[in-house]
Amino acid sequence: MDETTVLNYIKDLPLYENEKPYHIFAAIPRDAKRTNIEYERGPGQPIVDIRGRESQFTLDKQGFTFQRWTPPQLDWRNEQEIIEIYFPEVKKLLCELLSSTQDVRRCELFSWRVSCFLLSWAGTDIRQMRSAASKVSTFSPTDVENMVKVIPVRYVHIDNSPAGIIDWMRQTYGIDEATRLSKEYRYQLFNIWYPLVEVVVDKPLAVCDAQTVNHSDLVEIYSISENYPRRSFMVKYNPNLRFYYLNRMTREEVCIFRIYDSFKPDLLGVPHAAFNHKTPGVGPPRESIEARILVFSERR
Template sequence: MDVTARMTYLEWQDLYSTEKPFQIFVSVDAAAGENIRDTNIVFGQGTEEIIHDCRGKEGDFTLDEHGFSFVTHHSQMVSWDDADTVKEVYLKEVEELLRQQVDDVGQVFFFDWRIRRSSVDETPGRLINFNDKLDVLAPAIHVHVDQTPTAVLKRVQVQCPVGMLSNRVRVINAWRPLRGPVKQWPLAICDARTVQQSDLVAADHVRKHYTGETYYVKQSPGFVWHYLSNQLPYEVLLFKNFDSLEGKSQCCPHSSFQLPVSEEDAPFRESIEVRALVFSRN
């Protein structure tokens, strides 16, 4: 069923004309002064939008046209509380899934995965241990694209063999509920065809040992949003954050959102998201 929701977007500030948006995810030394900030980013709720339900139309969407697709995959994973098992078993499953469902897959490099749970109390100022994959996060509630093209280039240079950039490179995420059906905080995905470069604002993510760059998103009346109602653990959402090939969808802004009516006894949402660099064969 289609629903309405108010997504959380970046609110443009005049400051951004002279100071790049940033977030610092490490402890800021108080000795540095009272005026030291951990962010200059301002978010706000957008106007009400329709989130279109893909239930019954799952096969209508493709990565190259819409930027996302739904695929069926039954994982052999039983427990998700061991990082080594996730790496040795689940990431191999995701690689095989990508090879089955995505065109022209040569080499695949995973550079991140994370479990999220809606029962997590993510209070402001909480420091996230990005080195601990089992440091569970709350659902992401700000509309964003995980990596900018600059961030992808940096990631490839850091993680991949020299010369890989001569091939087509995509950043594809695999998002799966760990319990279902999802009744709280489902993931909404924006049709990539409705996104303009002017909607995207690059922001630095400063971590202890790595600085990345993400896109936050300004609301546009042209956005078309989708979700899959009552999503089950075997219903995997694949979506793009980057594609170096012109003429194909480039990236899908995405965010969790609160359903207008949630069942009081609905189980909390728990999900795993895997991020992969996918290189073509040639």
């Protein structure tokens, strides 16, 4: 069922012409400013349900796809099982999906996290998100605290900017190897989003058709922890943006969407956000896991 809802966007402030938008998730002095980012609610806009016509939406065109898929059974409370059982299956799924159009040489786990909506969308949530995010390391998939549950993100964003991906590669592989990989291979970053509840009836995922996004819609922001600054994009409101979702998504379905493709830099990543159903269904709060996978393929 199609929905009309309100999404949250970054304000287009003149400040950002001279000062990078930032949010500090580390400890700071009492009188220091944690963020200079301001948000605004967009007008009511349609979120179109694609249930029944999933095949019309592809990674190459809109930048996202919904697939039928069920991972092996595992204990989702056990971090080791997620790392040893789930992530290899995610990599296999993605490689199989891409293999018809490219020669995949390497898949790396870039980052991951579990999201769960437990509280209201009031200021308490923001504090919970800040507290959890300050403990999570994006650079190491085996860091403790990856299991800290962060609330679903309610503002429209793209997980990582191109510069942020290069930052990660340099941090992970070293500058020389990162330079070699980025020159020798086509590299792409994808988000594999999987629900951990039987049916998503609360705060579903809305994904934007990447064809409707302009470079001018994106604002690069810095998320600063104690270890490193992470760069991503927030999105300014544009009436041309077109959003979609899969109504009542189940644990037999997965959403895969593009964050970046070095081979097609003008084909942008997929903005996305959680949104409120007009009439939420009866069921548990939304809980999901997302894994970001960096893929290296032969240049063609």
